[in-house]
Amino acid sequence: MASKNTISSAAMLKQAPAFAEDGLPFNTHVAQQASEWLVLLISGTATDEDRHAWEQWRNADPEHGRAWRHIENINQRLHGIPTDxxxxxxxxxxxxxxxxxxxxxxxxxxxxxxxxxxxxETPWRAWTADYRTGTGEQRKLTLIDGTLIVLNTTSAIDVDYSDTLRLIQLRTGEMFITTAQDKPTATLMRPFVVETAEGTVRALGTRFVIRQEDDRSHVAVYEGAVEITPFDARDQKIVVPAGQALSFTRHTRDTFLPADENAIAWTDGMIVAEKIRLGDFIDSLRRYRNGYLICDPAAANLLVSGVFPLKDTDSVLASLTDSLPVSIHYRTRFWATVVHK
Amino acid sequence: MTTADTMSHEIESLYSSHHSWLCGWLRKKLGAHCDAVDFAHDTFLRILTSRDLFCIREPRAYLATVAGGLVAHHYRRRAIEKAYLDALTNLPEPETPSPEYSAILLETLIEIDQLLDNLPLKARRAFLLAQLEGLTYAEIAQQLGVSVSMVKQYMLRATHQCYFSRSL
Known part of the structure; x- marks a missing residue:
């Protein structure tokens, strides 16, 4: 680690030559000196003597002065934005x-x-996954044992089947799984296991949905049951029966909730709302859309009902303006705000 | 033949021999997604405007490198936009910037991010704390949990990177 953070002047020399805004390159040696001066001057411990020596350096050569002006130009841009x-x-x-x-x-x-x-960030990791979807995309897969998987928007999985285990790693996003009976030739039924960042979910002959959230995993079971093992509480296995949903972290679980059929409408490319707060609806819709989608807090408590196609979120937004007292402000195509009229 | 003629000839043959391969390569990387064609287009555009067309020995490896860089840049930009928006939502209401100012802020942030490209997180933070917050190196050392001499090393590296290493 230490060697990585140490500055090697050889490495610096290899870097592309630095250019000022006038397009002329700086001598590597001058660039190095200017950097060293700056690091000294802003250290908080520079003395008057140091500042005096720096001025002498700056005036000693027009190139020194030009390098320093270059630093000041970039600093102006640095300081133009709120620090936090x-x-x-x-x-x-x-x-x-x-x-x-x-x-x-x-x-x-x-x-x-x-x-x-x-x-x-996740997108970069997802890029190297076995299967992935882009924003707003859903994708159906049939695995070699006949298990069906539907990937929701912005999701990525790795499939790792071995002689003893059928393992799916959910790297990001959400998937709906209908497990198949393992092939009859297998001497043992290989367990079917999904691994998330927080733990493993073992399917016990089932139809279920699993979603990776920021700091937890969410599972909803529609048929059969699953058994959850959080990574940091391996002795506390939790069975989730059909009709139930549960979120868990690496060491604890939330309370059981009923599994909502509307919550898997996305497997048919739909989003279903039954008297949902507009703010929550927009939160859901955002996952299917490139760019920013913001709901004005004044409109967030309006209630939305309906069935909307996920393929075209622009038309979903447009249809909101028919049924609710809202309008959509587009700053750019990728930046939309839902505001109360 | 003039240099410009040779260039356009080179790019033409590069395009006709490898464009569909590149689209396929990108599609495999990105999943079934229309972005692949856009990224392929941007890749050729990038190569057209760069000047190193003459030294391409392995055209497909070269195309894959340029295209991979563009895709990475795209995701990086998206990540910054998201982090920026998260930062905004944490601001108290009166401090929320106007949409116009907000767009400028975001562009500037992306520019600064490019200046600090490839620096380790601690070096970035050290540099920004010193430059923007005016913290002394001792204060930064305490915040980052490293020694003062390590902060100086971060600062030298970050300073050189930020002001003098940008390959334009």
């Missing part, structure tokens, strides 16, 4: 915000100090 937004967006405090920004799978990467936070 820059920090929260580009370099969040890892401990406080990690749940908001990354999945449990990536915590290991962060702890070892490698890479950028945004690099570790």
């Amino acid at each position: 937004i820059v920090l929260k967006t580009l370099a969040p405090n890892a401990l406080r915000n990690r749940r908001r920004f990354i999945k449990a799978l990536t915590v290991v990467l962060l702890a070892s100090g490698t890479g950028l936070l945004v690099r570790q």
